[in-house]
Amino acid sequence: MAAWLWILVVVLALVVLFVIRVFNSLIRLRNEVDNSLAQIDVQLKRRYDLIPNLVETVKGYAKHEKELLESVTKARAAMMSAGSLAEKASASDQLSKTLKTLFAVAENYPQLKANQNFLQLQEELTGTENKISYARQHYNDMVMLFNNRIQMFPNNLIAGMLGFKRRELFKAPEGEKEPVKVKF
């Protein structure tokens, strides 16, 4: 066979290998992105499930904080109805803020602070808030890695053809963060 034919075959083989390598690494990264997104949802759900118990416990000791407890319940409901990642992020930020205010106000009620159930819930929720924060961080890190990988040369040439699209970060849109008003 002619020499140029051999060269063509080798070049084609190299291109095929390149495509396979890129495809596999993008699959791995995309799965990591999906996995870390699922982890965020796991923690969000955990927080969602813990809140009713907290509201009931606080209600027993802090009857005057009706407004605050309502704002917590409302923020929790808003999480349920959030659809896109940006909506979920700002709903989550809002809920975090109301919970933080609730725990700050709880400092004024020594009987509440002595309640074992409340203390356990507080630790659980603080732990879960922390995990939500780290899950978001990890997800965003993975998204950045993935987006970089599909946008940088030479992968960008074939990433689109192979069906890999840019992913969005998990963060609240700028300008929508309003300070929570605390009334004592």
Added chain:
Amino acid sequence: MFEEIRRNKFLSYIIMLGFLILIGILGGVFGWLLGSPLFGLILAAFIGIVYSLVAYYSGDRMILRMSGAVPVTKEEYPYLYHIVEALAISAGLKKPPKVYVIRDSALNAFATGRDPEHSSITVTTGLLEKLNRQELEGVIAHEMSHIKNYDIRMMMLAAVLVGVVVLLSDFMLRSFLWGGMRGSRRRDSRDTGPWLILLAIILAILAPLFAQMIRLAVSRRREYLADASAAALTRYPPGLASALEKIKNDPDPLVDNANRAIAHLFISNPFRRTRSYFATLFSTHPPIEERIRRLRAM
């Protein structure tokens, strides 16, 4: 990061290979002194392979037992568990390491295991009491980085394999000193006197080699990298820096639960207040001041 992992896995194999070779030499010498070098070599190779497998699969359990660590449940230590689980999420580990505790007022911690799915983190109760949340997160993040980088496999193998070779050579030296001294008068099959000296010389050469193997496992580079990775995990370098400062100023470095073989696993050298030949020979940790300085500069 992936290069680091590959490098550590490669070095782990090197350590196991080096161990087998050294054991082979020791066995060969032992066997030759008894009359059959080949038998000694084969026996040593067999023991070496079996022990390497034991070290790989149970090394972490041995280390945990040596250090006096006890497993604890989430119900007993929810605060600690939450921190470990949160940082495992940040590191992207599929499942968090198991949690152990050493009941001691000293401030120290270590991680061990053969890979991220079979790993554990141990913390002293003193550390839990004296550090705040950010500081504790910094320490746990440092240990988590060792797990993620496969440092733990390297460090575990070095502890268990090198430790036993040191023990073996101690034992051999002692048994020949005893047997040789009494035997050279009654047994006349072989004059073991001058060969004892040779053996002693060989072992004296090997001891710093073992120390070098441990140093291979723990380099300053590895510790600095774990510190930097911890800062990346928490996005808060001052946390770990402040924890290291508290650890540095703590008067009690946990000497009772440590021994030479596992000293290098701890975040802070348990022997840093001891002045002895062995402490310096096996000195494995970079200076704390430098670690703090680098973290504060981030």
